[in-house]
Amino acid sequence: MSDYVDFKVVKAEVxxxxxxxxxxxxxxxxxxxHERGACRLPTHPPGDDSKSFSINVSKQVxxxxxxxxxxxxxxxxGGDVIxxxxxxxxxxxxxxxxxxxxxxxxxxxxDTSGVGEAESQKASEPPIAESGRYxxxxxLAQWVEExxxxxxxxxxxxxxxxxxxxxxxxxxxxxxGG
Numbered sequence: 001m002s003d004y005v006d007f008k009v010v011k012a013e014v015x016x017x018x019x020x021x022x023x024x025x026x027x028x029x030x031x032x033x034h035e036r037g038a039c040r041l042p043t044h045p046p047g048d049d050s051k052s053f054s055i056n057v058s059k060q061v062x063x064x065x066x067x068x069x070x071x072x073x074x075x076x077x078g079g080d081v082i083x084x085x086x087x088x089x090x091x092x093x094x095x096x097x098x099x100x101x102x103x104x105x106x107x108x109x110x111d112t113s114g115v116g117e118a119e120s121q122k123a124s125e126p127p128i129a130e131s132g133r134y135x136x137x138x139x140l141a142q143w144v145e146e147x148x149x150x151x152x153x154x155x156x157x158x159x160x161x162x163x164x165x166x167x168x169x170x171x172x173x174x175x176x177g178g
Contacts, residue, residue: 005097006108010082010100010106011081013106014104014106016057016062017055019085019100035055035057036051039052040088041072041088042090043072043087044069045066050066052065052069061079062084064077082096092146134172141168141169144161144164144165
């Protein structure tokens with residue numbers, strides 16, 4: 001399997017309904033574009049069987065309306081299909097994308113030729129979570145890097161994220177004596 005994940009392709013080919021079904025969410029259609037049911041997220045309080053989890057089929061997003069559940073995810077109430085897998089499997093967004101591609105047979109390109117120079121450079125870098133090169137700033141650096149890979153960002157916004165990532169790296173080197 002390729003180590004490259006095209007999040008746009010995964011989101012286009014895998015529905016949030018299919019992923020919710022894979023994880024055993026029992027959802028019922030509440031109107032034309034919404035399905036609701038009990039939340040099965042690991043951050044949801046035990047014993048709370050309210051119908052707080054819902055998906056918007058037309059937008060391909062999910063949300064849990066429970067404040068306690070969201071608090072367990074640092075205040076984040078919902079997200080897309082990749083974020084659902086990341087929460088359920090307790091893994092990074094990259095790993096969630098790889099799992100989705102594997103589970104649903106989504107083909108990923110073997111290399112990044114033909115993509116923009118900035119994307120090619122980012123794809124060739126090792127994943128931050130595995131590198132440890134940012135010391136105590138690894139989580140922050142991973143957060144910044146993941147957002148820089150958002151395909152809907154302008155080149156300017158992507159460059160700004162990469163600039164911040166470079167500043168984090170300089171800070172980490174200075175603190176590690178490098």
